Amino acid sequence: MSDAIEINNVTKSFGNFVAVNDLSLRVPRNTIYGFIGPNGSGKTTTLRMIMRIYAPDSGHLKVLGEEIFQAYSDKISYLPEERGLYKNMKVKELIRFFARLKNVRNCDADIESWLDRMGLLDWQNKRVDTLSKGMSQKVQFISAVIAKPELLILDEPFSGLDPTNRTVMQDAILSLRKAGTTVIFSTHDMSVAEKMCDFIFMIHKGRKVLDGTLQQIQDTYGLDTLKVQLEGESPNLYGLSGVEKITDFGNAQELRLARNTDTQAILGELMRRGRVRHFEITKPSLQDIFVRIATPESENASP
């Protein structure tokens, strides 16, 4: 079976500005693929090309094995970044309308079951303009999944949701993947990407800079991070040999190490300076990897 998405050397410019530059990417079926990248790096433009809202200037795209949108339009759903719903329709009526657009009828039981899961059953006969932002987002999500798409594309599905609703949304996405759906979502939340995604793709200035499982990505950096906690306020961590960068989280600090740094020597030095509560040699987090790639050299320099 073909991959859910095959992108081959795709470029898209707006005027002189190259938003997506020679991008190639494969999304296997039945996976969750996370798109990450700084603001304006090309995530939405890529998703819009998959949805054929934009045509690439060059390169080729295949979605669910098809090159022509009409051939896959009924099997794909998109939750756009800018949420917009028909405000004077009632919730259930609106979801029914989106189902019909994909040629799905008689789905009231499914709609009710989704509304129930998303904590919106009592709102089914309320007008859309009476919903809060988070509620409309959930209604839009249900509208996207009601026709049981093979491929679901979500542009920042967690933004603006409170922690409970984030969990509800995460569970819904995971259950869809379990049922066989391929899910692509963009996010600025690195911990969500780390926990949920089978594969992570990072785009920076229109170019692919990361693509793989979290483990593959972290392995390219190796065990170059020290997580430490020392007793007392503002522990003195400066001047340690081999430490390239210190990130201070207040109660804990992360040290980035140069290759072949002697971590035992650092531990010895820290013990001379104070009482060490926590000392862990680890791979960098996705958040740290993102910052390393996206932060300009000058801001990312050694302390």
Ligand SMILES: Nc1ncnc2c1ncn2[C@@H]1O[C@H](COP(=O)(O)OP(=O)(O)OP(=O)(O)O)[C@@H](O)[C@H]1O
């Ligand atoms: N229709 C358009 N016309 C002109 N420029 C555009 C258009 N759409 C996107 N761009 C530009 O292309 C670049 C990539 O935008 P895109 O929306 O893909 O970024 P993004 O990674 O989704 O960002 P964010 O995280 O802020 O949503 C930006 O510089 C943006 O200004």
